[in-house]
Amino acid sequence: MSRALITIHGQRDRERVIQLARTVPFRTRVSFVGPRRSLPQNSKMWAMLTEISYQTDWYGQALPPNDWKTLFLDALKRERRAVPAMDGEGYVELGPGSSDLTKDEMTDLIELICEFGARKNVIFRDDKQPPNEGKNP
Numbered sequence: 001m002s003r004a005l006i007t008i009h010g011q012r013d014r015e016r017v018i019q020l021a022r023t024v025p026f027r028t029r030v031s032f033v034g035p036r037r038s039l040p041q042n043s044k045m046w047a048m049l050t051e052i053s054y055q056t057d058w059y060g061q062a063l064p065p066n067d068w069k070t071l072f073l074d075a076l077k078r079e080r081r082a083v084p085a086m087d088g089e090g091y092v093e094l095g096p097g098s099s100d101l102t103k104d105e106m107t108d109l110i111e112l113i114c115e116f117g118a119r120k121n122v123i124f125r126d127d128k129q130p131p132n133e134g135k136n137p
Contacts, residue, residue: 037098037106045069045098045106048113056120069098072112076105087096 007016021030049065049072057063058071070093074080080095101109117124 034102034104037101039127041103041110042098043105045110045113048110048117051124051135052113052117052120053124072109073098075112076109086124 004020006013006017006020008017046065049068052068053063055063058068065070070080073095074093078096080093082091082093084090085092098106098109114124116122
């Protein structure tokens with residue numbers, strides 16, 4: 001067996017993991033990762049990033065929500081790095097995206113966005129209201 005992914009929903013899944021651990025070859029790598037981020041967390045993150053993009057700038061530059069996400073992920077120290085672009089002009093940011101976050105990591109990201117928003121006087125609306133129309137990213 002080269003790979004196995006088991007999500008533990010109950011005791012039966014736990015027993016299956018134990019059985020696999022007893023039979024895999026030595027030097028097999030094992031990784032335990034918490035539950036993935038939820039769809040409501042993802043929706044909240046994008047709503048908040050959109051509000052930040054409408055209501056703030058970054059050193060005089062308007063940034064779209066995806067650029068804000070990159071800044072916040074970098075602030076979480078998620079192993080982001082810059083490499084030269086393929087055409088030799090500038091750099092490209094590489095690293096894990098928000099879809100790789102666990103629920104706890106996504107909670108940390110949302111808290112970081114909240115803290116930044118509070119410092120910048122960003123008004124976060126609930127998901128049912130349209131974003132602030134005052135400034136375009």
